[in-house]
Amino acid sequence: MKKLTPIIEWGTLLFCTGTVCFYLFVILYDLIHRGAPSLSWAFISTQPSAGMTKGGILPAITGTVLLTLITAVVSVPLGISCAIYLNEYAIDSWLTRVIRACIRNLSGVPSIIYGLFGLALFVQGLRMGTSLLSAGFTLGLLSLPYIITTTEEALRRIPASTREAALAVGATQFESIRDVVLPAALPGILTGVVLTLSRAAGETAPIMFTGVAFYINSPAGYLNQEFMALPYHLYMLATQHQAIDVVRPLAYGTALVLIMVVFILNLTAFYIRYKHSKNDE
Amino acid sequence: MTNDLIKLSAQSVNLWFGSKHVLKNINIEFQQNKVTALIGPSGCGKSTLLRSFNRMHDLLPDVRIEGKLMLEQQDIYEKNTSVTQLRRRVGMVFQKANPFPKSIYENINYGLKINDVPKEERDGIVEKALRESYIWEEVKDELQKPATRLSGGQQQRLCIARTVALRPEVILMDEPCSALDPLSTLKIEELIIKLKKDYTIIIVTHNMQQAQRVADKTVFMYLGEVIEMGNTDDIFNNPKNELTGNYVKGRFG
Numbered sequence A: 001m002k003k004l005t006p007i008i009e010w011g012t013l014l015f016c017t018g019t020v021c022f023y024l025f026v027i028l029y030d031l032i033h034r035g036a037p038s039l040s041w042a043f044i045s046t047q048p049s050a051g052m053t054k055g056g057i058l059p060a061i062t063g064t065v066l067l068t069l070i071t072a073v074v075s076v077p078l079g080i081s082c083a084i085y086l087n088e089y090a091i092d093s094w095l096t097r098v099i100r101a102c103i104r105n106l107s108g109v110p111s112i113i114y115g116l117f118g119l120a121l122f123v124q125g126l127r128m129g130t131s132l133l134s135a136g137f138t139l140g141l142l143s144l145p146y147i148i149t150t151t152e153e154a155l156r157r158i159p160a161s162t163r164e165a166a167l168a169v170g171a172t173q174f175e176s177i178r179d180v181v182l183p184a185a186l187p188g189i190l191t192g193v194v195l196t197l198s199r200a201a202g203e204t205a206p207i208m209f210t211g212v213a214f215y216i217n218s219p220a221g222y223l224n225q226e227f228m229a230l231p232y233h234l235y236m237l238a239t240q241h242q243a244i245d246v247v248r249p250l251a252y253g254t255a256l257v258l259i260m261v262v263f264i265l266n267l268t269a270f271y272i273r274y275k276h277s278k279n280d281e
Numbered sequence B: 001m002t003n004d005l006i007k008l009s010a011q012s013v014n015l016w017f018g019s020k021h022v023l024k025n026i027n028i029e030f031q032q033n034k035v036t037a038l039i040g041p042s043g044c045g046k047s048t049l050l051r052s053f054n055r056m057h058d059l060l061p062d063v064r065i066e067g068k069l070m071l072e073q074q075d076i077y078e079k080n081t082s083v084t085q086l087r088r089r090v091g092m093v094f095q096k097a098n099p100f101p102k103s104i105y106e107n108i109n110y111g112l113k114i115n116d117v118p119k120e121e122r123d124g125i126v127e128k129a130l131r132e133s134y135i136w137e138e139v140k141d142e143l144q145k146p147a148t149r150l151s152g153g154q155q156q157r158l159c160i161a162r163t164v165a166l167r168p169e170v171i172l173m174d175e176p177c178s179a180l181d182p183l184s185t186l187k188i189e190e191l192i193i194k195l196k197k198d199y200t201i202i203i204v205t206h207n208m209q210q211a212q213r214v215a216d217k218t219v220f221m222y223l224g225e226v227i228e229m230g231n232t233d234d235i236f237n238n239p240k241n242e243l244t245g246n247y248v249k250g251r252f253g
């Protein structure tokens, strides 16, 4: 029996790992197998045509890229500052504990609720209309709690002795954070930011009410106009189009492009982390 | 004689963490250009006392300090005392080597930079500090290498270099060798003895031999109080207090 246990343990773990990898592989294979044929330079560089049954998805790509940029501009500086305040300056009181609990709860709120909130606040309340900006702000709000939480965790991993080292040579608290703590926490912060942004890039529900459109005429996104985005485009092609069977390859192609956009985002973060670890470790 | 000058002193100092009374009526004087060892069992408040001299407790929320701590004529906790200025005059080396996660060069350069040392002087100061800390020969060809790649002993000497680069008047050392091998420990002890002529050094140590090797004066603390202080020789060979005798003979710790 003693001899058997390690084999059972090992076997169970291997089985679980294998199952996960298997799913991942099947999904990727399916996507590539069905999506790759519709990929071409024209697909990613031209407008859709003939009622979406032909042509490319350029506006959806630019839409998603711009949307993610706006999301980042809104959520990254705000989220990181908030995390710095909570972790470095705020004393541990019931108030900060309540704030922290709220932030954690916010990250559990379904994204469609953010969509409704964005509709009420940005689209109607602030009269920004259904637009790229409204949708970007909405996704920015959605991303904030994640960025705050992951940044705070990254900051918490920096030991007190590192901060003290800076203070002991005469740095102010601000200088110690800016020059020592933040650079040391950067890889962790970056990982959180990228994971959050790639999640935001794939969101459909929050942008549905706040600015995304099935089709627009102009190729580039204007901040105050509606826009196309990859996940919504995919959703429409896969479920709402009149000729679903005709556009199926295009839907798979869109999915593949979306995955690639997210992948490139992750790769960038990986590269920065790699360079950072080569310099500093 | 500048030798008898009192560099650092505490007068009736009491310190609480929350409701915990950690330092009890501390009266103590540290002479200029002397090495003073702070000894005593774990938890008796050695680190706490050391850290109150460069105001490392400032960022903790519920610390209360009463009494007077003086750096020569300056009241350390006076409203007008600039903490950053103070910490430049009272440097600190920590128990666990804590180099910045930056290059070796930048580890020393950083302190110079934020203290507005002119750029053209910095290279020279970095080299001098590394030489003084007897680590120059080991790192001179790889100043751009991350400091975290150095060995533990090298890291601690780098931390000392980082401190002496700022030409402080006092260097506080909190068990600087507790994480090091005997060879590195020896190197750091030599370094401490050499630094004595320019600096006033206070070193917390659990190592009785180390205290006798490096310290001119020794202070014995117990449960937050200073029990006895005097010449190292007297403390170890003719202690006046029974507790001191038992401690230095290793009967408890």
Ligand SMILES: Nc1ncnc2c1ncn2[C@@H]1O[C@H](COP(=O)(O)OP(=O)(O)O)[C@@H](O)[C@H]1O
Residues within 6 Å of the ligand: B017, B020, B022, B040, B041, B042, B043, B044, B045, B046, B047, B048, B049, B060
């Ligand atoms: N930040 C802190 N908050 C609360 N209690 C502390 C803190 N730092 C130290 N103490 C307590 O103060 C006492 C003295 O600690 P310390 O000065 O580190 O002792 P030593 O360095 O002599 O081992 C210990 O009982 C310790 O638990």
Ligand SMILES: [Mg+2]
Residues within 6 Å of the ligand: B046, B047, B048, B174
């Ligand atoms: Mg201690």
